[in-house]
Every structure is written in C-alpha cells, then in structure tokens.
Amino acid sequence: MTARCKFPVKRKEAIRPRKLTLALLAAAACLGPLAAWAQTQIYDSKTHTWVDYDKKKARQYYARNNQPPEAFRMQTVTFRTAEPPGTIIIDGNQHFLYLTQPGGQAIRYGIGVGREGFGWAGIVRVGRTAEWPTWTPPAEMVARDPNAAKWAAGMPGGPENPLGARALYLYEGDQDTIYRIHGTAEPWTIGLDVSSGCIRMNNNDIVDLASRIKIGAKVIVLMQGAALYKGV
Amino acid sequence: MMKCVACSGLFSSILAAALAMSSAAFAADLVIAMPNWPSGQATANILKVSIAKEFGLNADVQELGTLLAFNGMEKGTVDIQPEVWQPNLEDVIKTFVTEKGAVVLAKHGVPAWQGICATPAAAEKGLKSIADLSDPEKTKILDTDGDGKGELWLGAPTWASTGIERVRANTYGYAKNLTLVESEEEVAMAGLDIAIATNQPLVFACYAPHFIFDLHRIVRLTEPPHDASKWKLVGPSDPLWVTKSSASTAWDTANFRIGYGAAFAKKRPEIAAFLEKVDLTPEEATAMSYALEVDRIPPLDYAKKWVADNAKRVDGWAKQ
Numbered sequence: 001m002t003a004r005c006k007f008p009v010k011r012k013e014a015i016r017p018r019k020l021t022l023a024l025l026a027a028a029a030c031l032g033p034l035a036a037w038a039q040t041q042i043y044d045s046k047t048h049t050w051v052d053y054d055k056k057k058a059r060q061y062y063a064r065n066n067q068p069p070e071a072f073r074m075q076t077v078t079f080r081t082a083e084p085p086g087t088i089i090i091d092g093n094q095h096f097l098y099l100t101q102p103g104g105q106a107i108r109y110g111i112g113v114g115r116e117g118f119g120w121a122g123i124v125r126v127g128r129t130a131e132w133p134t135w136t137p138p139a140e141m142v143a144r145d146p147n148a149a150k151w152a153a154g155m156p157g158g159p160e161n162p163l164g165a166r167a168l169y170l171y172e173g174d175q176d177t178i179y180r181i182h183g184t185a186e187p188w189t190i191g192l193d194v195s196s197g198c199i200r201m202n203n204n205d206i207v208d209l210a211s212r213i214k215i216g217a218k219v220i221v222l223m224q225g226a227a228l229y230k231g232v
Numbered sequence: 233m234m235k236c237v238a239c240s241g242l243f244s245s246i247l248a249a250a251l252a253m254s255s256a257a258f259a260a261d262l263v264i265a266m267p268n269w270p271s272g273q274a275t276a277n278i279l280k281v282s283i284a285k286e287f288g289l290n291a292d293v294q295e296l297g298t299l300l301a302f303n304g305m306e307k308g309t310v311d312i313q314p315e316v317w318q319p320n321l322e323d324v325i326k327t328f329v330t331e332k333g334a335v336v337l338a339k340h341g342v343p344a345w346q347g348i349c350a351t352p353a354a355a356e357k358g359l360k361s362i363a364d365l366s367d368p369e370k371t372k373i374l375d376t377d378g379d380g381k382g383e384l385w386l387g388a389p390t391w392a393s394t395g396i397e398r399v400r401a402n403t404y405g406y407a408k409n410l411t412l413v414e415s416e417e418e419v420a421m422a423g424l425d426i427a428i429a430t431n432q433p434l435v436f437a438c439y440a441p442h443f444i445f446d447l448h449r450i451v452r453l454t455e456p457p458h459d460a461s462k463w464k465l466v467g468p469s470d471p472l473w474v475t476k477s478s479a480s481t482a483w484d485t486a487n488f489r490i491g492y493g494a495a496f497a498k499k500r501p502e503i504a505a506f507l508e509k510v511d512l513t514p515e516e517a518t519a520m521s522y523a524l525e526v527d528r529i530p531p532l533d534y535a536k537k538w539v540a541d542n543a544k545r546v547d548g549w550a551k552q
Contacts, residue, residue: 080447081425082525089422093376094430106429121419220422223376223383223413 040095040191042069053191062188067202072110072191074205079106086212088126088181088219090199095191097181097199099212109209111181112189112200121223124179127171129210132157133182160185165203166210170219181219182206260292262311262496262503265301266531271441274520275314275512277535279490283503285539286550293532299324305493306334311500312507313491317344319484320392329491336494338508341487342517345440346393348384348453351424354433355451362455362482365406365435373433374410384410385420385436396465397437399477424448441517443525455482502552509549 040053051057053069061069072095081100083089089098089106092113098106135155137148155161164183169176181199183206184190190202201209262283266276280291296310302324304310316337318325328335350359358370365371365384374382386401387394394414401407420436421444427434428448435453444450459481466473490507497504520538523529539546 077429079425079429081422082443082447083418083422083425084528089426091423091426094426094432096426096430098426121415123416123418220419222419222423222426223385223415 040193042071042191055189055192055194058188058190058192068110068187068190074107074109074208076101076105077108078104079108080104081106083218083220086214086217088209088213088217090181090219090221092199092222097201097209099209107208107212109201109205110190112184112192112194114193114198121221122172124170124172124177124219124221126168126213126215126217126219127174127176128169128215129213130167130169131210132161132165133163133167135161135163162186164200164206166206168206168210168213181209259290261289262291262500263304263309264291264293264312264314265296265298265304265310266293267298267313267315268295269315269521270443270524270531271517271520272315273531274524274534274538275490275517276312277531278538279312279314279507279510281532281535281539282546282549283506285546286506287503289503302328302335302491305491305496306332308493308495311493311496311503315488316491317488318486320486334494335491336497336504338490338492338510340508340511341489342441342512342514344486344488344514345452346483346486347438347455349436349438349444349450350453351427351432351434352449352451353427353431354435357433359433359435360451360453362404362406362453364453365410366404366408368409371406371409371435374435377411379411382410382435383413385413385415385423387414387437388417389414393437393439395474396477396479396483398474399465400479402474403478403480424450441514441521443518443522446518446522447526456480458482458484460484502550505552506549511549 041050042053043050053061058068067073077098079098079100081087081089083100085100085102087100089100090096090111091098092111095111095113097109097111099109100106134157135151136153137145137151137155141148142152143149157163162182162185163180164185167180167182170179170181171177179198181201183203184200187202189200264276264279266273276293280293283289283291291312294310296304298313298316298321301310301313305313306328313335316325318341325335325337329337348362348365354374357373358364359374368381371382372380374384376383384401384406386397398407398412401410401412424434424436424444425448426432428450438444438450438452462481463479463484464477465479466476470476490510492504492507520534523534524531
C-alpha cells in the first residue's frame with residue numbers, strides 16, 4: 001500500500017442476505033471464526049485496482065507478511081469529530097475501529113467483525129477490561145461443536161484462546177451487553193466478516209487500545225447492517 | 233441539538249422538575265431555562281451574563297425541557313426560555329402564547345433550516361437534488377450493508393421531524409429504494425465523521441444552525457421550494473399519521489425566538505425590552521454550537537467571553 005493510496009479499503013457492492021435477528025446474534029456472540037464472506041476489497045498499489053480480500057487471500061497475505069494489509073494496521077489518521085478524545089467509534093462496514101485523539105486525529109485499528117456485521121448499532125461504554133480472558137463458549141455452540149464442548153467450563157486465557165490478549169466488555173449502563181472488543185488467535189481474519197457478534201483485533205492492537213482507554217469510555221457502534229438496527 | 237421537536241421527553245416529570253428548582257433559584261432575581269442543545273445553552277448563559285452586566289441582577293440558569301419551561305413561565309417559577317422553535321412547537325405556542333397569554337415571544341427570530349444533506353463524495357457521484365434520491369442507480373452507492381439498497385438517516389427516534397422526514401420520503405418516492413434509518417444523533421454524526429474521513433458517500437437529514445456545517449464540508453440537496461398546499465400533515469395523535477400524510481416540497485423556513493413570561497414582563501419591563509432587542513444570527517448560533525460541542529468550552533465561560541467581545545452590542549440591547 002502506498003502513502004498516496006488515500007482510501008485503501010472498501011466493501012464490495014454485492015448482495016448478500018442479512019436475515020439473522022439480533023436475538024440469534026446475541027445467543028451466538030463471540031463464537032470465533034466460522035466462515036468468510038468475500039465482501040472486503042483492498043487497493044492493490046501495483047495494479048492500481050481494487051481486489052477482493054477474502055479468507056483465502058487473507059491467509060496468503062498473512063503467511064507472506066506476518067501482518068494484515070496496511071489499511072488494517074494501527075495508524076494515526078485525520079479525524080474531525082465532536083466526540084471527545086478517548087471515544088471509540090466502530091465502523092464494521094469498513095472494518096475500522098477509531099479511538100479519537102486531540103487535535104482532529106484518531107488512532108485507527110483494523111478489525112474483524114461477525115458474518116452479519118455487529119448486529120446492532122448504538123452507544124455503549126467500556127464496563128471493564130481483562131487480560132488474557134477466559135473464554136466460555138455459549139451453550140448453543142457447546143451443543144453443536146465438539147471442539148467447543150471440551151471448553152464448556154471455560155477455556156483459560158492464552159495464545160489459542162479466541163478472545164486473545166485483552167477483552168473490553170461493553171456495558172449499557174451497568175448491564176453487560178455480552179458484546180466484547182477482544183484480541184484473536186487468528187490474526188489473518190482482521191478485515192473480514194468471519195465470526196458472529198464480537199469485534200476482533202490483533203493482539204498487539206487490542207493491548208495498545210486497552211492501555212489507552214479509560215473504564216467508562218464511550219463506544220459508538222455505527223449502523224452497519226441498517227436493516228438490523230435495533231439499538232442496544 | 234435543537235431538535236426539541238420531539239417533545240415527548242418534555243412531558244415527563246413536571247413534578248421532578250419542580251422539585252429540582254433549587255433554593256438558589258428562589259434566591260436569584262430571575263430564572264432562565266436552559267435547553268439541552270448547545271446554542272440554547274450558550275444563549276441562556278449569554279442572557280445571564282448580559283443581564284448581570286446591564287442591570288445588576290442575578291439570574292439562575294436551570295436545565296429544563298421546553299414544556300417545563302413554558303409551565304414555569306406561566307406559574308412564575310421560570311422567567312426566560314432562550315430558544316423557542318417554530319413551527320416545531322406550534323401546539324405549545326398556541327396554548328401558552330395565543331390562548332393563555334402567559335408567555336410572550338420576542339419579535340426577533342433566528343432563521344433556521346431543515347432538509348437533506350450529502351457528503352462531498354455523494355454529491356460528486358450525482359446526488360445533488362432530492363429528485364436524485366429516487367433513482368436507485370444513483371442511490372446504490374449509499375449501501376453500507378450489502379443488500380443493494382442505500383441507507384438514509386431520518387433523525388432520532390424521538391424527534392417529531394423524523395416522522396415528517398419519513399412522510400417526505402414516502403411522498404417524494406425514495407422510500408422505495410432507500411432503507412430509512414433512525415438512530416440517536418450522536419451515532420449518525422459519528423457515521424458522518426467517518427464518511428468524511430474515508431471519503432464515502434452519505435446522505436442524511438440535517439438542520440441548521442448546527443456545528444456540522446463548520447466541522448465538515450457538506451452539501452444541502454436542492455428541493456422544490458416550500459409550498460404549503462403540498463404539505464398535508466395529519467396530527468401525530470393518529471397512529472397512522474405517517475401513511476395518511478404527504479409532503480412533496482422543502483420544509484417551510486423555521487425560526488427560533490426568545491420566550492419570556494408575561495407576568496415577568498410586567499414586573500421587569502426593562503428586561504423584557506432588553507430581550508426584544510437581542511438579535512442573534514444563525515451564524516452566531518452555529519458558532520455557539522461548535523464552541524460548546526467541538527471545542528468543549530463550558531457554556532458560562534463561552535458566555536462571559538462572548539459578552540466581553542460584544543460589549544457595545546449588549547449595551548445597545550439595554551438602552552431604552
């Protein structure tokens with residue numbers, strides 16, 4: 001990616017069904033990677049064209065470079081907003097998470113989101129954070145996935161844990177929404193819609209984000225998947 | 233923001249507001265209601281600082297919804313409401329101003345505007361007029377969820393203007409090819425921030441004065457001028473009012489004015505005369521909105537500087 005590539009990532013204008021309900025998404029939150037949808041496109045600076053960025057290409061790219069494409073790496077960008085510094089804004093459509101900074105700037109991180117986007121939009125806050133959190137698969141996943149079943153009582157934190165190095169627990173008021181922003185054991189999935197529900201970031205990025213935010217930080221989730229919009 | 237059009241929230245808890253009247257309020261010489269949108273907050277404090285400077289009176293500024301403020305002005309517990317929006321509050325004005333004569337609206341109105349706006353990326357790709365929104369080939373660039381249809385933010389769920397925007401979408405026809413979205417204004421504005429930062433096309437309901445016109449370079453879509461004969465709005469008390477209504481031209485020009493209690497005007501005619509001379513402009517209201525929302529200047533601090541910077545003008549308002 002060259003520096004002059006100003007708008008390096010976009011969504012392919014393809015039709016795909018969005019039929020999951022919020023309730024289903026909530027029940028299946030944080031399941032881990034399931035399948036990829038070839039919706040993301042990245043800018044190829046060699047051919048000066050937009051190319052599909054799907055599960056296969058993502059694996060290949062990560063194997064070659066040991067990091068995601070430049071668009072999805074942590075970087076400071078110009079960002080004018082009325083939101084105060086320290087606010088998190090999540091754009092699941094373009095696979096970016098912004099942490100607003102003083103002086104009309106933001107730190108932008110690449111994210112992976114659920115196959116159906118985040119499933120809702122609205123304003124929440126970071127209720128708590130955890131280092132190398134335990135992952136407990138939902139009952140529905142335990143019932144259908146033997147790999148998940150063995151962790152029914154909770155998978156200890158570590159490199160293989162799908163929640164990765166940190167988790168930010170999103171609350172509405174004093175209530176845990178069950179949604180999290182967390183790390184990942186599969187960093188090649190950043191930039192893709194491959195799991196259900198939660199926001200995934202590379203472990204280095206989530207560690208950086210967790211070190212910068214304060215408990216209570218405002219989190220705005222944009223209206224990706226407007227048909228699913230229900231608020232929180 | 234100004235959109236107190238939604239007055240549903242304002243009808244709640246008059247008792248709570250009465251209890252909230254602090255003892256300081258009774259110790260003050262007068263009470264100014266402060267709305268929850270920034271230009272109203274700035275103006276409430278500008279009036280407080282100006283009245284102290286010119287008349288030596290201590291005004292207590294209290295955060296109150298518009299209906300509570302009107303009730304207070306009738307009862308004498310509130311004296312001034314700095315921004316009364318028309319036509320958004322016509323029902324309230326009819327009751328308290330026309331029928332009861334309990335509240336007076338200052339003659340000077342600050343003109344306001346409501347309509348549909350677009351990011352430069354949307355305008356550059358052909359979305360320049362309201363008619364363009366009915367062309368599915370043009371609006372598919374607004375698709376953010378992959379269903380082939382673009383999205384358009386109508387406003388916050390509690391705003392009365394949001395329902396009217398839905399009526400307009402139905403009447404103009406773009407409701408057929410756009411997904412109409414409602415959300416809190418903060419979510420929509422954060423989406424606008426990102427659309428600008430990444431040069432994405434976005435179209436959304438908007439209004440002025442508003443800080444976004446200073447924060448971002450956005451474009452107002454052109455529309456046929458307002459024609460009252462083409463606005464047939466059924467009252468929102470009818471559950472089917474949106475489907476029974478129609479509106480196929482631009483909004484009528486809105487304005488907002490200072491309101492004050494009629495009894496207060498008798499007790500303090502010099503203050504009433506002062507309020508009649510306050511002549512704020514839309515540009516000033518936008519600047520207030522920007523200063524409080526983007527620069528995060530506390531309203532009272534902003535007001536003190538504003539009055540100092542506009543000392544001669546404020547003196548002129550106080551001259552009888």
